[in-house]
Amino acid sequence: MKSLSLIPWLVLETLVNELLSRDANSPERLQKLAGKVLRFDIKELPFVVTVTVEQQAIRLSTSTEGDADCWIQTELGVLPELTDNANLTRLIKAGQLDIEGDPMLAQQLVMLVKGLDIDWESELEAKLGVLPAQWLSNLWRSGQRHMKEASKSHRRWINGVVIEEKRLLPARIEFEQFKQQLQQLRATIERLERQVKQEQ
Amino acid sequence: MNDKQDKQDQQRDSIDFGYQQVARERKKGLVANVFNSVAAKYDVMNDLMSMGIHRLWKRYTIDCSGVRQGMKVLDIAGGTGDLTAQFARRVGPQGEVVLADINDAMLKVGRDKLRDKGHVGNIRYVQADAEQLPFDDNSFDIITIAFGLRNVTDKPAALRSMFRVLKPGGRLLVLEFSKPITPALEQVYDFYSFNVLPKMGQLVANDADSYQYLAESIRMHPDQETLKTMMHEAGYDNVDYQNLTGGIVALHRGYKF
Ligand SMILES: C[S@@+](CC[C@H](N)C(=O)[O-])C[C@H]1O[C@@H](n2cnc3c(N)ncnc32)[C@H](O)[C@@H]1O
Numbered sequence: 001m002k003s004l005s006l007i008p009w010l011v012l013e014t015l016v017n018e019l020l021s022r023d024a025n026s027p028e029r030l031q032k033l034a035g036k037v038l039r040f041d042i043k044e045l046p047f048v049v050t051v052t053v054e055q056q057a058i059r060l061s062t063s064t065e066g067d068a069d070c071w072i073q074t075e076l077g078v079l080p081e082l083t084d085n086a087n088l089t090r091l092i093k094a095g096q097l098d099i100e101g102d103p104m105l106a107q108q109l110v111m112l113v114k115g116l117d118i119d120w121e122s123e124l125e126a127k128l129g130v131l132p133a134q135w136l137s138n139l140w141r142s143g144q145r146h147m148k149e150a151s152k153s154h155r156r157w158i159n160g161v162v163i164e165e166k167r168l169l170p171a172r173i174e175f176e177q178f179k180q181q182l183q184q185l186r187a188t189i190e191r192l193e194r195q196v197k198q199e200q
Numbered sequence: 201m202n203d204k205q206d207k208q209d210q211q212r213d214s215i216d217f218g219y220q221q222v223a224r225e226r227k228k229g230l231v232a233n234v235f236n237s238v239a240a241k242y243d244v245m246n247d248l249m250s251m252g253i254h255r256l257w258k259r260y261t262i263d264c265s266g267v268r269q270g271m272k273v274l275d276i277a278g279g280t281g282d283l284t285a286q287f288a289r290r291v292g293p294q295g296e297v298v299l300a301d302i303n304d305a306m307l308k309v310g311r312d313k314l315r316d317k318g319h320v321g322n323i324r325y326v327q328a329d330a331e332q333l334p335f336d337d338n339s340f341d342i343i344t345i346a347f348g349l350r351n352v353t354d355k356p357a358a359l360r361s362m363f364r365v366l367k368p369g370g371r372l373l374v375l376e377f378s379k380p381i382t383p384a385l386e387q388v389y390d391f392y393s394f395n396v397l398p399k400m401g402q403l404v405a406n407d408a409d410s411y412q413y414l415a416e417s418i419r420m421h422p423d424q425e426t427l428k429t430m431m432h433e434a435g436y437d438n439v440d441y442q443n444l445t446g447g448i449v450a451l452h453r454g455y456k457f
Contacts, residue, residue, distance in 0.1 A: 003256035003444045010259070035269030035292045054289045066266030 009060045017057045019116055029112045030056060036105055039068040043075045051109060070101035082110045215353055218416030227353045232303055234410045235279075239305040241405040242280050243313075248400055255282075257449050261344060261375045262286045264442075264451060270294040271341040276330050276362065277301055277348020281310035287342075288319050298335075300328040330358040335365040346375040350421035359434035366456045372436060378443070378450035379423040385446045393418065424450050
């Protein structure tokens with residue numbers, strides 16, 4: 001179903017935009033890209049991803065309508081490397097990257113997402129109050145440490161899974177995982193809320 | 201005058217309004233009544249009636265439009281401006297979106313909504329009849345008509361008028377209710393539109409009649425293939441369509457070359 005298949009993209013898009021809106025530097029970074037259309041043809045994915053940048057948000061779609069300012073053909077694992085100019089020539093020579101159009105745009109976009117700088121603690125405090133916020137932040141920090149360690153093997157794992165099981169849409173797996181995590185998080189927050197209410 | 205000719209003349213002068221046949225001149229007034237009475241609650245009802253799916257249909261339309269910054273877009277029968285808002289963000293400050301509707305009440309709701317959301321500068325509001333668009337030839341890169349064509353009295357005239365104001369190379373997108381592709385879905389959908397929908401209309405907007413009209417007008421609207429042929433006849437090239445949600449809605453697309 002065409003319209004339903006938009007849902008994971010809209011969820012992801014909302015998530016990214018929510019994150020962008022929390023970083024004070026985003027407007028400036030978005031401004032540089034506003035009005036541009038970037039198209040990613042990722043080897044492991046069965047569809048092309050088009051990113052349209054607006055003044056205050058990005059839009060994601062799998063449509064290939066209209067021209068793009070920059071067309072990037074690459075592999076999933078290579079994306080994070082795009083932020084560094086020095087890598088580009090090497091990647092192109094190695095056949096892992098092909099760029100049509102302005103390569104600066106691709107770099108700027110990856111940097112936009114990679115460079116997110118968000119003051120989680122004060123964001124959460126504003127929403128939940130001091131105690132639960134601290135608790136969540138600690139959780140987040142230990143999670144991040146864990147993620148960093150896991151990230152290397154993770155990248156290898158993604159490459160492996162995705163290459164071997166192309167049919168198994170990674171977007172769907174990730175979406176399911178994300179949904180589960182969201183449910184867990186919601187349960188935790190609800191519990192916290194109840195506790196806070198009892199203490200009041 | 202013989203009997204047969206009499207009948208033909210009557211047919212030429214009357215047109216469907218939902219399931220009723222009414223005189224051509226009267227349809228515009230009747231349609232206006234419907235939208236005057238639903239304008240204020242229009243957005244809430246849209247979400248309720250389609251269970252939010254109309255947002256996906258509209259987003260899909262935008263994704264298929266090929267819109268780029270700097271373009272000029274006409275959203276005719278644009279009502280409360282859902283598509284206009286998304287287009288305005290994409291054409292950027294150099295582009296322009298014209299939100300046009302025959303009904304002043306809908307246009308006002310749209311204008312207030314868009315201004316509240318901070319859209320200023322690249323949107324123009326024009327009261328206009330799709331059958332006789334008040335714009336120069338060849339002036340828009342993209343024209344959309346979403347859930348509007350079925351309300352138009354003379355559809356071929358509207359398609360021709362849109363063709364005239366479209367730039368060569370430009371495209372028209374028609375998003376409209378259509379014919380479900382499986383009989384089972386059609387049954388569920390019929391039950392929903394003739395039983396559930398008017399009741400919801402009664403409860404939320406206190407106006408069952410308007411929603412009864414909406415359900416009926418959807419059934420009277422040309423199906424996928426018929427609309428495709430009509431677009432061809434109006435001059436569009438490369439006309440195609442895609443069924444959304446099992447054909448409950450179809451997105452037709454045609455180009456002016
Ligand atoms: C169901 S609403 C659709 C609004 C909007 N496009 C949307 O998708 O939410 C139909 C709109 O068509 C407008 N309309 C009906 N006949 C028209 C005509 N001949 N020319 C222009 N607009 C017309 C009505 O006033 C109404 O606002």
